Amino acid sequence: MERILVLTHADDSGAALTKGSLEAVTAGVDLAARLGAELAIGIVAKHASHAAAQVAGAAPRVLAVQGEAFAQARFASDAAACTEICRAAQPTMVLAPESSRFARVMAAVAHRVGGVIDTHITAIGGAEAVEATRWFYRQRIEAVITRDKRPWFLLLDAGTHAAFAGEGPHAQPDEIAIAVELPEMRTQVTGLRAPKLDQQTIRPDAKLLFVAGAGWTKKQPDGNVRVEEAGEIILKFLAASGASLGSSKSLVDQGGEGQSILPFLTHLNQVGQTGSTPRHAKGLATCCHGEEPHVVGWRFIGERRAVSLDANCGWTRGKADVVYVADAFAVMAKVNELLDKAASRS
Amino acid sequence: MPTTLHIVVCAGIVPDPLQTLEPTTDPNGPGIKNEMVLPAVLDPWAASALYEAANFAAKNPGSKVWLVSLGPKAKLQQVMMTVAQKVGFELVPVDGPIGGFPDAHATAAVLADTIAALPGLERTKLLLFGGWESATRGAGVTLQLVGERLGIVNQFQGVDQIDLREDGSFEVLERVEGGKHQVSVCAGAPAVLGWATGNLPEPRNNPQVGMANMRTIMPALQKAKSVALEANGLKYVAVNLPSQQRVTRVEKNLSAEEIAREIVEWMGAE
Numbered sequence: 361m362e363r364i365l366v367l368t369h370a371d372d373s374g375a376a377l378t379k380g381s382l383e384a385v386t387a388g389v390d391l392a393a394r395l396g397a398e399l400a401i402g403i404v405a406k407h408a409s410h411a412a413a414q415v416a417g418a419a420p421r422v423l424a425v426q427g428e429a430f431a432q433a434r435f436a437s438d439a440a441a442c443t444e445i446c447r448a449a450q451p452t453m454v455l456a457p458e459s460s461r462f463a464r465v466m467a468a469v470a471h472r473v474g475g476v477i478d479t480h481i482t483a484i485g486g487a488e489a490v491e492a493t494r495w496f497y498r499q500r501i502e503a504v505i506t507r508d509k510r511p512w513f514l515l516l517d518a519g520t521h522a523a524f525a526g527e528g529p530h531a532q533p534d535e536i537a538i539a540v541e542l543p544e545m546r547t548q549v550t551g552l553r554a555p556k557l558d559q560q561t562i563r564p565d566a567k568l569l570f571v572a573g574a575g576w577t578k579k580q581p582d583g584n585v586r587v588e589e590a591g592e593i594i595l596k597f598l599a600a601s602g603a604s605l606g607s608s609k610s611l612v613d614q615g616g617e618g619q620s621i622l623p624f625l626t627h628l629n630q631v632g633q634t635g636s637t638p639r640h641a642k643g644l645a646t647c648c649h650g651e652e653p654h655v656v657g658w659r660f661i662g663e664r665r666a667v668s669l670d671a672n673c674g675w676t677r678g679k680a681d682v683v684y685v686a687d688a689f690a691v692m693a694k695v696n697e698l699l700d701k702a703a704s705r706s
Numbered sequence: 707m708p709t710t711l712h713i714v715v716c717a718g719i720v721p722d723p724l725q726t727l728e729p730t731t732d733p734n735g736p737g738i739k740n741e742m743v744l745p746a747v748l749d750p751w752a753a754s755a756l757y758e759a760a761n762f763a764a765k766n767p768g769s770k771v772w773l774v775s776l777g778p779k780a781k782l783q784q785v786m787m788t789v790a791q792k793v794g795f796e797l798v799p800v801d802g803p804i805g806g807f808p809d810a811h812a813t814a815a816v817l818a819d820t821i822a823a824l825p826g827l828e829r830t831k832l833l834l835f836g837g838w839e840s841a842t843r844g845a846g847v848t849l850q851l852v853g854e855r856l857g858i859v860n861q862f863q864g865v866d867q868i869d870l871r872e873d874g875s876f877e878v879l880e881r882v883e884g885g886k887h888q889v890s891v892c893a894g895a896p897a898v899l900g901w902a903t904g905n906l907p908e909p910r911n912n913p914q915v916g917m918a919n920m921r922t923i924m925p926a927l928q929k930a931k932s933v934a935l936e937a938n939g940l941k942y943v944a945v946n947l948p949s950q951q952r953v954t955r956v957e958k959n960l961s962a963e964e965i966a967r968e969i970v971e972w973m974g975a976e
Contacts, residue, residue, distance in 0.1 A: 501729050553887045627903035634723075634750045634841070665972065683954055
């Protein structure tokens with residue numbers, strides 16, 4: 361019989377589990393029910409008690425590592441904590457969120473306990489054996505894999521399961537404190553660095569992803585380059601719509617090549633082959649072309665629309681739901697006007 | 707005083723991103739159709755790591771850069787004709803399978819053994835560089851496993867910047883959720899740094915650098931040891947291209963105002 365451990369961690373507050381952790385709990389509950397397996401939950405947090413309460417009803421046993429050292433997302437301490445939880449739980453399957461914190465350490469943890477790991481899992485299925493779905497070649501090829509070797513660690517991509525929300529009263533799980541002997545800490549996390557609030561254009565929870573392509577900085581039909589105007593239109597749209605901003609590699613790279621750039625774009629905005637593949641319900645591409653390296657950035661976008669001057673753009677080949685052949689400057693300026701009007705009415 | 711660094715960059719080779727990829731399966735497992743003849747490039751994020759490594763080495767006299775790469779010798783030679791013109795390094799090739807389907811644990815074991823055997827490498831000066839994910843397997847675990855096998859307990863992933871200090875310590879910026887960077891200070895080497903994009907542009911081709919590199923690259927390729935990779939129980943149940951094909955409505959005759967109205971309505975719809 362499989363023994364499943366779901367490893368979770370706290371958010372920046374140090375006490376509440378991250379959304380990704382709660383999604384992994386849901387995946388663990390589902391898998392344990394399907395396999396008739398034992399389920400335990402491991403928590404790494406500064407304060408584990410509140411976090412443990414969040415998973416009441418999910419599993420009878422919670423193994424927690426807590427303390428000041430575990431407030432920091434740091435390889436040495438996190439790897440030691442997760443390893444000790446695994447040694448205590450003796451799982452055959454380990455599920456965990458594909459967060460930056462756990463992605464940094466979980467392969468090493470799998471190695472320490474003699475296991476194997478697969479990451480970026482988007483679904484867990486299989487009738488007789490456990491089968492995991494993941495993408496290869498940057499979301500261009502989808503594969504279903506299985507492994508005989510145990511323990512088998514699976515890191516689950518965000519947004520692939522609903523966050524666990526225990527309903528009704530539940531008995532508190534048995535919380536077992538796990539002691540961890542830490543090596544010498546040669547790394548100190550000193551904080552987070554983020555753009556100023558009004559310049560923060562990456563919003564993972566936004567319903568809409570707005571992608572700006574290199575066309576915004578090219579010569580327009582009137583013969584002029586209108587980068588400043590493009591920047592104003594895009595920022596105004598982001599402020600009014602609450603959308604997250606993505607960009608193509610070519611547009612971000614222009615900064616390094618001494619060309620006119622949109623100053624608020626960084627490599628963090630980049631989606632596609634060498635960028636991120638975010639999950640949003642809707643996506644609006646402007647001045648992009650639809651070649652495969654760009655399209656991989658859209659793999660997990662629900663509804664897709666595009667505005668492009670090129671009627672033969674790659675988006676017309678079955679990748680977007682609607683393609684508007686039009687000048688994005690004119691269209692987005694009108695969109696901003698309409699959003700302004702709607703805001704002033706409400 | 708500059709810090710002397712021994713930087714080992716792990717970098718694979720991947721199909722040029724503009725190529726169409728079609729999966730195939732043979733008795734040895736899945737692969738990419740005609741992968742051996744597709745144009746290949748150095749893995750993009752690992753290439754960022756190589757350029758950053760060369761930059762640090764140039765600023766810290768006495769430092770050295772090794773490029774450890776696992777792939778078929780013939781493909782490695784082809785890719786090195788371009789990469790060798792960018793920055794100076796010593797190539798350490800390992801002749802093995804290409805592609806994203808071999809097991810990451812097996813790949814990491816080979817790379818770790820290769821690095822551990824590098825003549826002249828001082829572990830106390832070691833910065834292990836690579837891409838935080840590859841463009842093939844994209845698992846983000848190989849470099850971490852190499853570091854773990856080498857006993858390195860200071861590891862950073864999604865790195866966009868490191869600032870070396872005179873005492874050998876460095877500040878490192880790692881990508882975290884929400885478009886932010888986590889800032890850490892590490893006391894110094896040894897450390898693993900899985901690079902994201904970094905801040906450096908791709909260096910221009912320099913034929914002189916290329917000629918200097920090729921003097922050591924060709925003999926290294928000739929001596930490259932061949933390896934087979936274990937599956938570690940990994941089995942592929944299915945390997946497919948995404949089947950989703952959308953029915954696209956192409957609107958060529960709407961005014962900007964009409965389009966804007968449709969977009970705003972669509973944005974507001976649940």
